[in-house]
Amino acid sequence: FSEFSDILGDFFGFGDVFGAGSQQRRTRTQRGADLRYDLTISFEEAAFGVKTRIKIPGTEVCSACGGSGAKPGTHPTSCKGCGGRGAIRHQQGFFTLTRTCPTCSGAGKVLADPCKKCHGEGHVRVEKTLGVNIPAGVDSESRLRISGEGEAGSHGGPAGDLYVFLHVQEHPLFGREGNDLLCTVPINFAQAGLGAQIEVPTLDGNETLSIPEGTQSGHRFRIRGKGIPQINGHGRGDLYVTVKVVTPTHLTKEQRRLLEEFAALDNTGNHPTARKLSEKVKDLFS
Ligand SMILES: [Zn+2]
Numbered sequence: 001f002s003e004f005s006d007i008l009g010d011f012f013g014f015g016d017v018f019g020a021g022s023q024q025r026r027t028r029t030q031r032g033a034d035l036r037y038d039l040t041i042s043f044e045e046a047a048f049g050v051k052t053r054i055k056i057p058g059t060e061v062c063s064a065c066g067g068s069g070a071k072p073g074t075h076p077t078s079c080k081g082c083g084g085r086g087a088i089r090h091q092q093g094f095f096t097l098t099r100t101c102p103t104c105s106g107a108g109k110v111l112a113d114p115c116k117k118c119h120g121e122g123h124v125r126v127e128k129t130l131g132v133n134i135p136a137g138v139d140s141e142s143r144l145r146i147s148g149e150g151e152a153g154s155h156g157g158p159a160g161d162l163y164v165f166l167h168v169q170e171h172p173l174f175g176r177e178g179n180d181l182l183c184t185v186p187i188n189f190a191q192a193g194l195g196a197q198i199e200v201p202t203l204d205g206n207e208t209l210s211i212p213e214g215t216q217s218g219h220r221f222r223i224r225g226k227g228i229p230q231i232n233g234h235g236r237g238d239l240y241v242t243v244k245v246v247t248p249t250h251l252t253k254e255q256r257r258l259l260e261e262f263a264a265l266d267n268t269g270n271h272p273t274a275r276k277l278s279e280k281v282k283d284l285f286s
């Protein structure tokens with residue numbers, strides 16, 4: 001498995017990368033092109049990291065000609081146009097001008113009889129399997145660079161780099177904000193009013209959360225250290241659990257009777273928002 005040599009929070013290298021490539025095009029050695037690979041991983045894989053294998057287009061030395069590009073049994077011959085130098089010089093006034101030899105495109109050698117397998121390229125395209133380590137804590141914004149795994153360079157130039165663009169799938173229960181996890185858990189109004197111990201999901205299994213009495217719908221509880229691990233670091237984010245008080249439906253006769261009894265004893269003093277509202281209404285008409 002190869003390690004990513006770089007983790008880029010933001011991908012801003014396009015201009016540099018392609019600019020450098022085009023400037024080198026006229027020279028004999030040419031850096032290989034960078035490759036982009038889009039990889040979709042699960043929410044849990046992003047949180048805890050994953051070792052995976054990806055298939056990328058690659059090149060390998062042609063087995064028929066051994067990389068020379070010449071038909072087996074023959075050899076590339078020195079270019080007659082430039083005498084094998086790859087460039088042609090000529091005098092113009094005081095100046096000596098040099099230009100790339102058009103016959104051999106600067107290679108200095110020509111193939112009288114190109115290899116049939118690689119069409120004179122000296123290498124063939126193959127599918128390459130690459131093992132990659134995705135560190136814990138990556139997100140959909142993460143771009144990973146594996147240096148030297150892009151396209152092969154030509155005439156001895158270095159290979160380009162492989163950029164892995166990560167796409168993280170959604171989770172059915174959890175949302176994510178940076179390294180924090182968010183989830184919503186329903187409770188009934190008895191639990192909200194009386195307080196309760198409830199089971200809440202985390203990425204590491206269920207946890208018990210204490211709901212104090214008088215908890216309002218929409219209240220957010222924090223469970224420390226149950227979020228996403230810091231990328232290339234220590235510690236984890238937090239899990240925020242929002243409770244949602246669910247109104248009961250399809251009451252039985254007994255439940256209805258008890259609820260009506262409760263309603264008869266109820267007063268707005270029990271409800272912080274209702275109390276505030278009734279005070280405001282009183283102020284309005286006094
Ligand atoms: Zn060949």
Ligand SMILES: [Zn+2]
Pocket residue numbers: 079080081082083084085086087101102103104105106107108109
């Ligand atoms: Zn030439």
